[in-house]
Amino acid sequence: MTLASSLTTIVTSIAGLSVSGLTIKNTDAIPEQADLQYPLLVPRPNEFITDLHSERTTFGINGTARVDLTYNLNYVFLYAPAGTGVSELDAYSGMITMMVAIINAIMSNDTLSGAVDVNLDGVSGIGIIQDPANNQYWGCFWAMHVTEYVQP
């Protein structure tokens, strides 16, 4: 028998979430630069999957046991180019508003297809960050904690 993680299904489910004004990308659509596509929430290319942990919860060998699989999926939020607006901080309020919308979307959709549970596990780096082309944006980094019950 074979045990199979639903990680790719879950990432696709996250890309399918609806947050007004925000584009959420899957791993096969990470743009090299965010021009004309922001606000964007994209998988973070470096360390997309972290804190991976599998725990056997029942007896069984060679794919017959039940396993709890947990991990973090890490995303980059690119809201608006740095320098947008009259002052440096004009984009800040809108960014926070959209971050709250992201929080609400995750909290309201904790059983995405493929996962038993999806929770937010932290936000960091709120401020000026870079897209893969080193363009500067107002944004931050998100960690989403995923729990799967992997069963034969």
Next chain:
Amino acid sequence: MAKITAKNAILLVNGYNLSSWGSSYEVPTEIDPVEVTGFGDGSKNYTPGMKSGHIAMDMMWDKDAAAVHAVLKTPSTGIVSLMPEGYALGNPSFSLPYMQANYLPGANVSEHIKVGSIVFESYGVNVGVEHGIALAHATITDTTTGVGVLVGAGTFACYCVLHIWDTVSSDSYVITVEEADTLGGAYTNVATFTLNGQALNAERILVASAARKAYMRAVATRTGAAGDTLGYSVLFAHS
């Protein structure tokens, strides 16, 4: 002897293989101490009283057919067996004619639904938990003659247990336990099970104490030509 992992354990309840829902087990055997301390004794002392034993298994919830909820929701009687090291010919086994004492579905919001620690108490006149060996645990499609296992010749009662956990539809099987003086010698019948493999179930045969030979094996003889898959386990213990 090296440490042995517990992850290979096989849990059989009346023919249902519940291994992949079980998370822990215990098989306690206890003897009531009867105090016989007398005047002048330097310390309290005891003599063995009644023996008792049970098998307890912690299980996950599953509502599917032939899974935990369907099998255990109505406490009943039957045969429970456990192979703590998994199956290899001659591996240790525990078996017990049981009365299921409880069923305890419950959950914590951040965990799996569980059915608690199911206690299988000794049922009927027996010797309690039977510590034996595994003679067979396999899926087969045709007559299969097992390899003998050395149990040692002697005079003892035999406790033979059969679990059918994957049934045949048109074929049928006669499953027996046989004995011989030597591994490659001539085998003769010890016990013949009545279960023919066409229904999930378990059966225990008590063979009264008699002179027994050194080697025991399990044989499954097919009638029919369909080649259906039979899943079965044969466990042997003696007094």
